[in-house]
Amino acid sequence: MGALAVLALTLAAGGCSGDECVDAFDCRDKGAPPEGQAYVCNADNACELRTLTPVPEEDAGTGTDAGTTADAGTGTDAGTTTDAGTTTDAGTTMDAGTTTDAGTETDAGTPTDGGSQVCGGAVACKEQSIDELSLRTNIATGTIVEEGTTPGQFFTLLDGRAGGLSAPESYTYARFTPTGLVKVEIDDQSALASTAWDIAVRRSVIRVNSGVSGPSCVTVAQTVAGTTFDAVTTVEPTASFAAEAYFTANTCELIVDGSGISSPATALASFWRYNNCLVMTDKVFLLQLADGRHVKLQVASYYEPAAQAQCNSTGTLPAVTGSGQYRFKWAYLP
Numbered sequence: 001m002g003a004l005a006v007l008a009l010t011l012a013a014g015g016c017s018g019d020e021c022v023d024a025f026d027c028r029d030k031g032a033p034p035e036g037q038a039y040v041c042n043a044d045n046a047c048e049l050r051t052l053t054p055v056p057e058e059d060a061g062t063g064t065d066a067g068t069t070a071d072a073g074t075g076t077d078a079g080t081t082t083d084a085g086t087t088t089d090a091g092t093t094m095d096a097g098t099t100t101d102a103g104t105e106t107d108a109g110t111p112t113d114g115g116s117q118v119c120g121g122a123v124a125c126k127e128q129s130i131d132e133l134s135l136r137t138n139i140a141t142g143t144i145v146e147e148g149t150t151p152g153q154f155f156t157l158l159d160g161r162a163g164g165l166s167a168p169e170s171y172t173y174a175r176f177t178p179t180g181l182v183k184v185e186i187d188d189q190s191a192l193a194s195t196a197w198d199i200a201v202r203r204s205v206i207r208v209n210s211g212v213s214g215p216s217c218v219t220v221a222q223t224v225a226g227t228t229f230d231a232v233t234t235v236e237p238t239a240s241f242a243a244e245a246y247f248t249a250n251t252c253e254l255i256v257d258g259s260g261i262s263s264p265a266t267a268l269a270s271f272w273r274y275n276n277c278l279v280m281t282d283k284v285f286l287l288q289l290a291d292g293r294h295v296k297l298q299v300a301s302y303y304e305p306a307a308q309a310q311c312n313s314t315g316t317l318p319a320v321t322g323s324g325q326y327r328f329k330w331a332y333l334p
Contacts, residue, residue, distance in 0.1 A: 119210075119217035119290065123192050125252035129212060132254045133205075133264065134167070135188035140202070142172040146180040153331045155300070156181045160201030161324035171200035171207065176287075176295055181328070198289060203324050204278060204302065206268040208287065211243030213266075219243050220267035221286040232284050232296045235333055241288050242267060271299040277311035278302045278323075286333070293332060300327040 034049075129135060142159030149155075158181065163169040170188040174181045175198045184197040191197060191209075195216040200207045209216035219241035223232060246255045246264035257265040259274065268285055272278040280299060287295040301308035304322030311317055 120195060120215050123212060123215050124249075125212050125247040126192055128247055128252040128254070129192065130189060133188075135192070136168070136170040137187050137189050138169055139185055139187050140169040140172045142169070142183075144172070144174055144181050144183045147327070148329075153329070154180050156328045156330070158201050158326040158328060159324070160203060160326055162202045165203075167203050169202075171202040171205075173197040173200045175199075176289060176293075176330075176332075178332075181330075195290065198287075201324075201326055204272070205263070205266060206271065206299070206326075207266050208244060208268065209290075211245050212247045213244035216290045217243065217288075218290060219288045221288070222270070223284045223286065225283070227284050229284050229296065229298045229329055232286070232333070235286060235288075235294050239286055241286070268299075272302060275311075275315040277315060277317045279312050279315070280308065295330055296333055297328060297330040300329045302326060 123129075140159075140162055142161060144159070145157045147155050147157050158172055158174065160172050162171070170186075171191070173184040173186050173191055173196075175184055175196065181199075184194075186194055186197060191200065191214060193215060195209065195214070197209050197214070198216070198218045199209070200213075207213045208218040208220055210218045221235075221239040221241045244267055246266055247253065248255060254262070255265045257263045257269045263269075270281060270283055271285075273281055280301060282298060285297045287297055289295065302323060302325075303311060303317070304320075304325060305327070307318050307321040307323075
């Protein structure tokens with residue numbers, strides 16, 4: 001299925017004038033790479049052979065949905081257009097939501113005083129992150145808007161289009177607060193040293209602030225496949241939380257997600273599977289925030305709702321999809 005994903009996505013994006021590539025798809029003219037290797041588009045916008053590091057197998061019983069193909073279409077090379085053949089409407093802007101000054105890392109906004117961070121320090125593999133994830137120095141123009149009306153529950157629109165399929169902008173960064181997700185005005189490279197944000201989206205990639213992704217300690221646990229959002233009312237004692245670890249320790253080699261497009265295996269990677277488009281798995285994730293509070297989160301859509309429903313049911317997409325505009329369903333847990 002990974003080969004089909006690459007073919008479909010190749011049709012959706014092309015390289016920028018003057019550069020050999022903007023993402024791995026532009027390296028297809030290099031031919032098939034040797035086994036165990038893949039072409040990537042490096043920071044100089046040139047195709048380069050890299051050795052792939054497979055995702056380590058998880059212990060049985062962790063609740064990971066092993067059936068999802070192409071875990072997390074994390075085309076986090078900003079430009080990796082994992083939105084299979086979509087025509088991204090990058091030009092439209094939404095009403096601006098409340099934004100947060102990324103410089104103030106006090107009061108993380110959770111129901112308890114989030115200013116007391118319990119972790120921090122230097123982030124490993126920074127240079128590799130900048131290169132492999134095409135991290136930018138400009139702030140994303142994408143906005144965050146709360147659309148939900150259910151008390152105690154949020155339904156949030158996050159614009160992760162990053163300016164278009166080649167993703168010339170940074171991730172859209174946000175933090176969880178009692179009144180909803182709030183945008184944090186920060187660029188990619190600054191975010192590597194900031195605890196002000198909890199979660200970030202760009203194109204088909206979602207990251208949390210921990211491990212190799214950032215200096216905070218927002219960790220993720222996965223529920224058993226088939227678990228519904230409403231069924232999660234508390235954090236089970238057996239829940240196993242993990243930080244972002246999409247680079248190998250010491251050697252900083254990218255760990256890919258198995259989708260066939262050299263995307264990083266982020267903690268939330270399995271929110272979609274590939275069937276000619278990004279089908280939502282409806283997996284429910286548990287997030288432990290820096291102050292110890294917990295959130296349950298489900299990615300409801302990657303495309304506009306009507307396009308997502310068509311993708312989920314038929315594996316096809318309309319001409320205009322609104323790809324990269326996430327809807328998150330989430331709530332705090334006791």
